[in-house]
Amino acid sequence: MEEKINLAEKLTLFADYWSPRTVANLNENSIMVVKVKGEFTWHKHDDTDDFFLVLxxxxxxxxxxxxxxxxxxxxFVVPRGIEHRPVAEEETHLLLIEPTGTPNTGDPATAVPQKFI
Amino acid sequence: MEEKINLAEKLTLFADYWSPRTVANLNENSIMVVKVKGEFTWHKHDDTDDFFLVLxxxxxxxxxxxxxxxxxxxxFVVPRGIEHRPVAEEETHLLLIEPTGTPNTGDPATAVPQKFI
Structure with a gap:
């Protein structure tokens, strides 16, 4: 069975930005942590809302x-279909929840692959 | 459109235990905060995993x-079908994510109704 997840510990295990790591599954969703800094690309998800919690x-x-x-x-939950661009001036740590397989850029051609940690 | 959700602020708006408040929707899921203290009932959810994040x-x-x-x-994510009982010796604040309508006790007959905040 799964162990408990300490989010701060998980966030010590990688350093790259805009590359979410899946820490747990919840039904058909992936629970992810990510480090971000700078500007991401404008994108949208037509089929899913987009959950951001700042840690x-x-x-x-x-x-x-x-x-x-x-x-x-x-x-904040960005409703499906709404264009958005996440921006962080300083290094920022987030908890994300998305249906497993959701492309982080909104486009499978440019999305980073799912990584577990 | 929805506003951002400050979890600590939401938690100042009520005092009762074991009565989750929905703060946002994420696809077909409810994002909830709850205050707990003492022992809850043993229960399980046959159709959904159960997500707990301690705040x-x-x-x-x-x-x-x-x-x-x-x-x-x-x-921690309790896998579907696994009996569990949450217990807190001191007042504890949680973030919960469950498919909207999931009975908190595992049984619609004893569940608290969904409350928004």
Whole structure:
């Protein structure tokens, strides 16, 4: 059976940005941690909402009509179909939840493969 | 469109134990916060895994063959079909994710109704 997951410990095991690591499965979803810094690409997911919870740092989620700025302990769900671009000025750690196999860029051609940790 | 969710702020808005509040929807799932203290009932969910992330405090999840003890920043997914009982000696704050409509006791007859906050 699975062990408990310590998110801070998992985040010590890698250093690259914008490359989520799956730490657990929840039904058909992947629970992931990711380190981000800088600007990601504008993208959208037509078939799924996009969950962001900040564990450390500060994340801006830009959308066409507005933006939200998240600190530790703050979450936001980008509704499916809404273009968005995550931006972090400093290194920021996130918890993500997405249906397993969701391309992180919104496009399988440019998405990073799923990595477990 | 939804606003960002500050989990600590949401947790100031209620005081009762074992009564999850839904703070956001993620596809067909409810993202919930809950305050717990004491022993919950033994139960299981045949159709869904059960996600627990400790935000504050300390949670023991008892299962027939073992138990896990979670502190802040630690999560555990109880696989579907596994009997479990959450126990907290001190007031403990959790983030839960479950398919919308999942009875918290595993049984619709005894479950608390879904509450939004």
């Amino acid at each position: 450390k740092g500060r994340l801006t989620i830009q959308m066409p009509e507005r933006e939200v700025v998240l600190g530790p302990g703050e979450l | 504050k405090g300390r949670l023991t999840i008892q299962m027939p063959e073992r138990e896990v003890v979670l502190g802040p920043g630690e999560l």
